[in-house]
Amino acid sequence: MRYPTGLLGSGTVEPENRRTAGRRAGDSGTRAAILDAAREQFAAKGYDGASLRVIAASAGVDTGLIRHFYGSKDDLFDAALEIPQEFTQQLARAITGDPEHAGARLVETYLSLWENPASSGALLAIVRSAIVSDRAADRFQAMLTARFLADLAPYLGGGDGPARAAIAGAHLLGIAIARYVVRIGPMAEFDRATLIAWCAPTIQRYLTGPLD
Amino acid sequence: MRYPTGLLGSGTVEPENRRTAGRRAGDSGTRAAILDAAREQFAAKGYDGASLRVIAASAGVDTGLIRHFYGSKDDLFDAALEIPQEFTQQLARAITGDPEHAGARLVETYLSLWENPASSGALLAIVRSAIVSDRAADRFQAMLTARFLADLAPYLGGGDGPARAAIAGAHLLGIAIARYVVRIGPMAEFDRATLIAWCAPTIQRYLTGPLD
DNA sequence: GAGGGAATTCTACGCTTGATGAGTTCACCC
DNA sequence: GGGTGAACTCATCAAGCGTAGAATTCCCTC
Numbered sequence: 001m002r003y004p005t006g007l008l009g010s011g012t013v014e015p016e017n018r019r020t021a022g023r024r025a026g027d028s029g030t031r032a033a034i035l036d037a038a039r040e041q042f043a044a045k046g047y048d049g050a051s052l053r054v055i056a057a058s059a060g061v062d063t064g065l066i067r068h069f070y071g072s073k074d075d076l077f078d079a080a081l082e083i084p085q086e087f088t089q090q091l092a093r094a095i096t097g098d099p100e101h102a103g104a105r106l107v108e109t110y111l112s113l114w115e116n117p118a119s120s121g122a123l124l125a126i127v128r129s130a131i132v133s134d135r136a137a138d139r140f141q142a143m144l145t146a147r148f149l150a151d152l153a154p155y156l157g158g159g160d161g162p163a164r165a166a167i168a169g170a171h172l173l174g175i176a177i178a179r180y181v182v183r184i185g186p187m188a189e190f191d192r193a194t195l196i197a198w199c200a201p202t203i204q205r206y207l208t209g210p211l212d
Numbered sequence: 213m214r215y216p217t218g219l220l221g222s223g224t225v226e227p228e229n230r231r232t233a234g235r236r237a238g239d240s241g242t243r244a245a246i247l248d249a250a251r252e253q254f255a256a257k258g259y260d261g262a263s264l265r266v267i268a269a270s271a272g273v274d275t276g277l278i279r280h281f282y283g284s285k286d287d288l289f290d291a292a293l294e295i296p297q298e299f300t301q302q303l304a305r306a307i308t309g310d311p312e313h314a315g316a317r318l319v320e321t322y323l324s325l326w327e328n329p330a331s332s333g334a335l336l337a338i339v340r341s342a343i344v345s346d347r348a349a350d351r352f353q354a355m356l357t358a359r360f361l362a363d364l365a366p367y368l369g370g371g372d373g374p375a376r377a378a379i380a381g382a383h384l385l386g387i388a389i390a391r392y393v394v395r396i397g398p399m400a401e402f403d404r405a406t407l408i409a410w411c412a413p414t415i416q417r418y419l420t421g422p423l424d
Numbered sequence: 425g426a427g428g429g430a431a432t433t434c435t436a437c438g439c440t441t442g443a444t445g446a447g448t449t450c451a452c453c454c
Numbered sequence: 455g456g457g458t459g460a461a462c463t464c465a466t467c468a469a470g471c472g473t474a475g476a477a478t479t480c481c482c483t484c
Contacts, residue, residue: 046344048258131339131343131394163398167407169390175386178378181343182342182352190375202418211409263442425484430480430481430482434477443469447462451458
């Protein structure tokens with residue numbers, strides 16, 4: 001026993017902030033706390049910039065627990081990027097139904113995802129990390145095509161459907177980065193309704209309008 | 213003298229790849245080589261991902277020389293981001309003149325910048341580095357407003373000019389990221405002319421058209 | 425109430441990073 | 455042709471990184 005729990009102080013000075021090892025009573029919520037802290041850090045600094053030590057500290061937890069619960073940093077990253085399927089389905093729903101106003105519904109839903117704390121962290125982390133490294137970029141693409149485009153394709157019609165979706169997506173991505181990631185002055189200050197009003201016609205045209 | 217240059221081998225084994233210290237004849241081009249390598253690395257991996265040692269090695273130079281010529285990594289980064297003023301002026305020129313086709317000219321010029329090896333490296337480095345961390349994002353903003361928007365502002369008119377420029381810029385940024393950074397399938401495969409044909413009307417509307 | 429296993433702690437290894445500082449060689453100018 | 459300073463190499467530092475494993479404490483089940 002390195003640090004006596006009893007009254008026998010021995011001669012040495014006992015560290016103050018030393019926590020005792022061992023299991024805690026009940027559900028400590030440690031696993032969830034780690035995931036929250038990880039999302040926050042990955043979102044703020046990207047994969048490389050986020051450090052396990054900082055994540056652990058911010059979760060009020062020993063670094064070893066990350067390994068205990070999630071394995072490697074890679075695995076933790078995977079867990080942090082798990083974005084509830086519900087959100088991608090929201091986007092799919094947005095472009096179904098009345099094609100006349102699909103653009104407006106899509107923009108509105110998209111902005112909501114970026115403003116919803118439940119999804120914004122994962123989106124930020126994905127974007128921040130996807131753009132630096134090729135590996136993350138691949139994952140980004142996979143997610144995009146597997147979930148997003150696959151869900152949306154059926155509603156886009158054949159022929160130039162994917163191209164239309166791609167350019168609409170590129171536009172939306174640019175808006176999100178300018179508004180929520182880099183927070184460029186005018187873009188960040190846009191009134192939500194105004195932004196939708198300005199963009200919706202463009203997205204509408206990219207999805208269903210004449211292009212050439 | 214640690215490693216005799218003469219014929220006296222002494223008893224010890226002499227390292228093979230050891231270069232002699234000291235100044236080289238003429239202009240060694242070291243300074244420029246470092247900058248080139250730095251641009252390449254920053255563009256490929258962003259600020260955090262690029263390491264001074266790799267940059268030095270790729271420039272065929274000792275790490276110490278980076279400090280000698282540029283000081284800190286931060287200073288080197290600044291030097292690498294130095295994007296020739298000529299390029300921002302190109303964009304400014306593109307939106308002056310005949311307002312009817314400013315959109316098409318702007319898109320065309322913008323794509324050219326991303327495809328020109330002389331400017332694409334700096335652009336990639338800026339985008340890759342700016343998007344990862346909040347700190348880099350701030351620097352990005354400062355640069356954007358100081359140089360870019362300042363150059364363009366005179367041509368944008370008052371009132372909603374900045375807002376129009378911001379949303380057009382966000383669109384263009386999204387296109388560049390999707391096409392040149394992440395290289396999302398359909399966006400990367402777009403025929404250049406087609407891409408311009410599809411986007412130009414949008415940019416034109418954002419710049420000069422009715423919005424509400 | 426005994427035992428297995430989960431949760432938690434600490435310590436440490438091997439590696440890479442950016443930053444120094446001291447020392448060496450040589451080009452160039454007076 | 456001598457002196458100055460720029461160009462260049464090397465060794466090393468202190469930090470931080472991800473990973474690893476041993477040790478400890480305690481819940482839970484039988």
